Amino acid sequence: MTRFLVPLAIFIVLVAFLAVGLGLNPREVPSPLINKPAPAFLLPQLHQPDKTFSQQDMKGKVWLLNVWASWCVSCREEHPLLVELARTNVVPVYGLNYKDKPEDALAWLRQFGDPYVLSITDRDGRVGIDYGVYGVPETFVIDKQGAVRYKQIGPVTPAALKDKILPLVKELQS
């Protein structure tokens, strides 16, 4: 009897491993930035290029940094959700306009609405590299001490917002 039970058990374990593996998303690479200080930047603002914005300016506040671009299709998908979130004033959302032409970016915001307190322009994607951005859109939750606490890879979904981002923001704000 054990002659058959042992291979069967091995087979079942193997199937279980493969089933879990199928459910994982290989595109979601855990960020090494979690719980580390948000990388420093000083970039011109999209609407007022003569003014700059730095992550330092947000010390003491919990905020979201959303990486977006006018050429990014999935950004359109999450955009209404961000507009809605901005309306609730729960947490300030800042935009990192990644590898985009400012005129395209501005036109895009006019068309779809602007949920950002302000956006900054990362034309050549260097700040994107510092933040380990590899698939726009990405959203970072940054705490009062300026540490990255969560990274959403790909569009913010209603479920991710409700179950992960908003509870975390509330916890960090208190």
Next chain:
Amino acid sequence: MKLLALIALILFACAAAADDAVPTGADPVTNKRAVQLGEKLRCLVCQNQSIEESNAELAVDLRRQIREMIAQGRSDANIIDFMVQRYGDFVLYQPPFKAATLLLWFGPVLLFAAGLAVLAYNVRRRRAQRDEQPLTAAQQKQAERLLAAGSERERQ
């Protein structure tokens, strides 16, 4: 002649395409280092290609980043660290050796050892089955009788 022209055309097209891939304005040593580094790093956009192979925009940016860092006189280890800090161990084609990757490094050895153990166990069990107790006198006699009867029947 037409065929020859066609072949020439194709070759020229390839040469032209190859021209695109040649990185601009760098000495051969820097180039070689940049290429070697790029081959060690995985492109996160198209995950089965290295930064050197991929044409994704991120890979292009990271190739530029590598070249700039080489120009700044940074060491290879330093450049690799830079990438790992931003994109995690996942960018490395060769995973680092640490607690979280012990199973990855020793898993194959463990599986092989387990296989050897099963094999050894089975071989020993079979040998034990074969080396049975010697026959008792009565059994010996019975066996001889049976064999004798068998050979007699063969003779007939």
